[in-house]
Structure formats: C-alpha cells, structure tokens
Amino acid sequence: MSIDGFFVTALCHELSKSIVGSRIDKISMPDRLQAVISTRGGGVAHHVLVSAHPQYARVHLTGLNPENPQTPPVFCMVLRKHLLGGKIVSVEQPGSERILTIHVEFRDEYGRSTLKDLLLEMMGKHSNLVLLDTDTSVIIDCAKHIGSRVNRYREILPGRQYILPPSQRKIDLRLKTGLCPDDIRHALASNRSQQPAKKCLVDMFQGLGPLTATEILHRSGVDPDTGLDKISSSELMRISQVLFDVIVDLRQGNYLPVAYGRTERGSLELKAFSFMRLTHLAKQGYIEQTFPTLGELLDHSLAIKEQNAKISSLKSELASIVAAYIQRSEEKLSSLRASLKKSEDADELKLKADLLMTHPARSEKGHTSLEIVNYFDPELSKIQIELDPSLSIIENAQRYYKQYTKAKRSKEVVKSLIDSTEADLAYLRQVESSIDSSSTLTELEEIRSELEDQGIAKRKPARKVHPRSLREKSAPAEFVSKDGVRILVGRNNRQNDELTLKIASPGDIWLHVKDIPGSHVIIRSHGMKTVPETTLTAAALLAAYYSKARESSHVPVDYTLKKHVRKPQGSKPGMVIYDSQTTVYVTPQRDVILNYLSEGSELL
Numbered sequence: 001m002s003i004d005g006f007f008v009t010a011l012c013h014e015l016s017k018s019i020v021g022s023r024i025d026k027i028s029m030p031d032r033l034q035a036v037i038s039t040r041g042g043g044v045a046h047h048v049l050v051s052a053h054p055q056y057a058r059v060h061l062t063g064l065n066p067e068n069p070q071t072p073p074v075f076c077m078v079l080r081k082h083l084l085g086g087k088i089v090s091v092e093q094p095g096s097e098r099i100l101t102i103h104v105e106f107r108d109e110y111g112r113s114t115l116k117d118l119l120l121e122m123m124g125k126h127s128n129l130v131l132l133d134t135d136t137s138v139i140i141d142c143a144k145h146i147g148s149r150v151n152r153y154r155e156i157l158p159g160r161q162y163i164l165p166p167s168q169r170k171i172d173l174r175l176k177t178g179l180c181p182d183d184i185r186h187a188l189a190s191n192r193s194q195q196p197a198k199k200c201l202v203d204m205f206q207g208l209g210p211l212t213a214t215e216i217l218h219r220s221g222v223d224p225d226t227g228l229d230k231i232s233s234s235e236l237m238r239i240s241q242v243l244f245d246v247i248v249d250l251r252q253g254n255y256l257p258v259a260y261g262r263t264e265r266g267s268l269e270l271k272a273f274s275f276m277r278l279t280h281l282a283k284q285g286y287i288e289q290t291f292p293t294l295g296e297l298l299d300h301s302l303a304i305k306e307q308n309a310k311i312s313s314l315k316s317e318l319a320s321i322v323a324a325y326i327q328r329s330e331e332k333l334s335s336l337r338a339s340l341k342k343s344e345d346a347d348e349l350k351l352k353a354d355l356l357m358t359h360p361a362r363s364e365k366g367h368t369s370l371e372i373v374n375y376f377d378p379e380l381s382k383i384q385i386e387l388d389p390s391l392s393i394i395e396n397a398q399r400y401y402k403q404y405t406k407a408k409r410s411k412e413v414v415k416s417l418i419d420s421t422e423a424d425l426a427y428l429r430q431v432e433s434s435i436d437s438s439s440t441l442t443e444l445e446e447i448r449s450e451l452e453d454q455g456i457a458k459r460k461p462a463r464k465v466h467p468r469s470l471r472e473k474s475a476p477a478e479f480v481s482k483d484g485v486r487i488l489v490g491r492n493n494r495q496n497d498e499l500t501l502k503i504a505s506p507g508d509i510w511l512h513v514k515d516i517p518g519s520h521v522i523i524r525s526h527g528m529k530t531v532p533e534t535t536l537t538a539a540a541l542l543a544a545y546y547s548k549a550r551e552s553s554h555v556p557v558d559y560t561l562k563k564h565v566r567k568p569q570g571s572k573p574g575m576v577i578y579d580s581q582t583t584v585y586v587t588p589q590r591d592v593i594l595n596y597l598s599e600g601s602e603l604l
Helices: 005-019 074-083 181-189 197-204 210-219 233-251 279-283 294-343 346-357 393-437 441-453 493-503 533-545 590-595
Strands: 023-031 034-041 044-051 058-061 087-092 099-107 113-121 128-133 139-142 258-264 267-274 287-290 369-373 382-386 477-480 486-489 509-513 521-523 555-561 582-586
Touching (some): 005 087, 005 099, 005 294, 023 074, 044 294, 074 113, 197 210, 197 233, 210 233, 210 279, 294 393, 294 441, 393 441, 393 493, 486 533, 509 533, 521 533
Antiparallel strands (some): 034 044, 113 128, 128 139, 258 267, 258 287, 369 382, 486 521, 509 555
C-alpha cells in the first residue's frame, strides 16, 4: 500500500491548491519522523502532515491532531527556527520521483528574505525529511542522519550538499512534452521482455507503482502476469492509451481518492488505496469507498493505521516489561512460601529444647541422640532428638533454643515479605489490565511514566520529567446510560486514583470487579435517592468489560458508595480498599453493554 510517484503527483496538485501563499504559524512533531505544519492564508487554516515513517511515509492535508510528546525532538526546534512565519511559495515534485518539496520564503532576524526547502523523500525504509537552504542546496538538518558508513554515495547530514537519489534510468512520461499514446507503445514494443507485463511497466516508467500498473493492465484487458513478449500489438495499443489517459488526468489535476476493503470480523479491513478507481479490486468484491480529498483518504487509510501501530507497539513493550516482573514476583513468592514452610518447624525446635531441659543428666557429653518421653503429649509418646556429641545435653538444649528463636524471627520476616510480594503482584496485574484497556498514546505514556516512577521500567535518558501541572493528562472514559446518567471509567492507575479520590463525590457509586484487576468505575448519582437498575447494570458491565475478566461469564462486580472507599497510606497507584459492598454478577458481552448505553456510544 505504498505511495507511488503518480500518487505523489496528485498530492502535489492538492497541496499546491490549498497551501501555496499561506504562512506557517505552528510546527509540532508527534515523533522524530513526523511533523504537523499548521498554515493560514486567506482566512483558511490547514494542517499538513509530513511523515518519513518507513511504512507510512506521506505528505498531505490532515484533519487529525496527533498527540505530541512532552519534549519536542531537536529537529522540531530547527524547523520552527527556520520556517515559522514563513510563506509557502510553491510545492513541487522533481520529475515523477516519490519526493515532494515545500518551498518557503522566510525573513531572518535582520529582515532579509531567504528561501528554505522542506523536502520529503517517500522511499520506504530510506524515507527522510530534510530541511535545505534553497540557494546552496546545503542541508540544514534532517530527521534521519545518514552517514558514509550507511551510504557512501549519498550522505544526508547537516552541512552536506543535498543530491537527489540516484536515477533508475526509467522513462519519465509526465515530463515528456508532446506525449502521445504512440510514444508509450514504441517504448513498450522495444522491450519485448519475457517478464510479467506488470513488472515491465514498473521497471520502465518513472513513478509507476505495482498497484497502478496492475490497474492499467486490467483496464486494457491484459493479465498482469502475462509476459510482455506474449502481448499482441492491439493489446499494446490499449495499454498505451490507458496509461496516456492516466497521465493526462494527472497533468490536469483530475484524480479520485478511493480506498478498497473487505469486511473481516465485523470491521472493514483496508486492502488498498489510490488516486484513481481500481476496477480490478472492485471486480474481486472489495468494497469501494471514495473521499473528497487525498488528505482525507490518507487520514483514513494510513494516519489511523500508523497511530494504531504505535499504540500496539507501546502496548507490547509495556506488557512485556510487566509480564517479566510478574513472572519474577511469582517465582519469588513460591520461594518465600517454601521458606515459610521450613520456618514453621520452629515449634518442634522449642519442643526438643524443652524436653532436653527435663533430662536428669544434663551435663553429660558424647551422646549423638536421645530418645525422650514427650511429656507434652497426652499419650506420652517418645521422640528421638539428635545431639552434638561435643556438647552437653543442656548445651544442646540451648542450641535448639537459639535455632528456635532464629526460625521464629525468620518466619515473621518471611510472612512480611510474602505480604509485600502479594501486594506487588496485585499491583502488577492491575497495571497489566490497565495496559490492555488503554486506547491512546497518552494513556500508555502515563503507564510508562508510572512504571518508571516505581522502578519497574528504566527511565530513558532523553526523557524529561515535566512538572505534573504542565503534563498533558488523559481523561477517564465517559459513558451515558439509557437513563441519562453519566458513568466514568478509569483506564490506568493515574485515572483510577484521580477518578476515585478527586472526581467522585461521597454519594457516588463506586464499582470494581471482585478480586480481579480492572478499572475503577463511578456512577455520577448527584444525590439521587435511588440509581436506576439499568444504570447500575450498565456500570457493572463496564467494570467487567474493562478488566482482566472481559472474556469471562458471571463476573462478580462489587459496588458501594464512594465514601466507603479509601486508599491506605503508602499504597501503590490505583490500589484501594473498601467495605459495605454488594456483589452482582454480569457477563460483559459487547452488544449487551451497548444496549444499556445511550445511542451512539462506543466501547474503546
């Protein structure tokens, strides 16, 4: 689903119509490979997303507002220094390359006019975002620094001269003046290769990607896998005419933003997108969806896909960290329980010491063991006691007393360690549930920050801890029941603490799955004498859904007034205790939950 050179031509046309003549008033970078440039001109504001992501490289108008990190990347500061306040004078594509350049006129602090180029190379893993001085073509800075060790021919580094990627010696039909179908036919006829026609088109013509080539061949009535040498003259004519028509449409700015997908597991899975209708996919039964602009098409097709990929990656990273700590804690708990079992022999040590003290010849030495009547047993059974022959019987008794005292002390320590390890495990499983319930990068970054604060995740050197008041915070999920009552759901420990300890009123109803990690849920009752049964059921279903028991049936959910919930001093984030609860049992099926919520509700 990569963007080919023909698609970039359509993007260049759309951007030129929208942003040329406008000024740049804001630049942000959600990550080091992606920038959002806000422009304003003629009373109209636009946002241009520029991404050098290896899988999702693109540039287009966007209606999305990607989340930004607490600290902007260094390259973002460079872009702001050189482009903020600048006027966009043109948007250009060199030939049919997958490269697009935004030319910006900028006045420096002395009022002198200078030109800067923001250039995006959309070339898979080699994609890059480069800022140039227009007059000298010297690189000011770039998103990815490429040194000679990586690429001897073409260094992309500050201070180096920028040169275009090496030519692939392909025919650029878009730049050919007086182009006609016969020109294309002659080019094809001169290359009677045995390779599939689709590959031949891609290899011969600049900017033509596999998807576009497949569509051109399909419209011409030619199988894309047929060898070019087996195609007849009439078929060559049809191919030439179709390709010529596509190029003419692009030159005139005629394109149709369109995506194709197929319903999988209840949702529409994207197959492909293009600047023109893909009749070969429509014939295969894929659902066609058209868009007003290429920007909206890419927002739908790639921006959301990229955001979801980032969320999935961070989820996986955090889940892996927590899973490793859970395993470590479980192993520690198992070892501690084994130690506790051993320390429970302390009472037997004291019994042996007490019985030795009753022996009449307590000063005798040389015994390796003694069989003594157990006077503490009603049946007066006999017990065999091992002795150190170098010690007297009374000294052996004192030795057993010392062992008893040590074992008793060890038992208390081990019990305390077991309690703290069990609390750690409960906390880690709660975090594990929070990771699963989170749906935004902000929520996941809050979990990462929490794990760093707890010493579970290593703090990255580049990460700066901003004052808490300046951090952008995520908010609990909000739902409305069929009865019109608000229900709030915390989806990480910070949200849970804030929801329960700061937002909720004493008379609100608090819910949580019983003895299972999950979200804190609050019904905003606002002094109602009785909360509707349907609202209570909706909240209980949400509590079960946003927990580790999401896939279970008959899940126990406790509910009580918020005034009966409290946080023990020194407890970990998200951990509370409560009393005066009532337990209900629910099965959190998605469709059932939505039936209890207001129309238009969505589960994240």
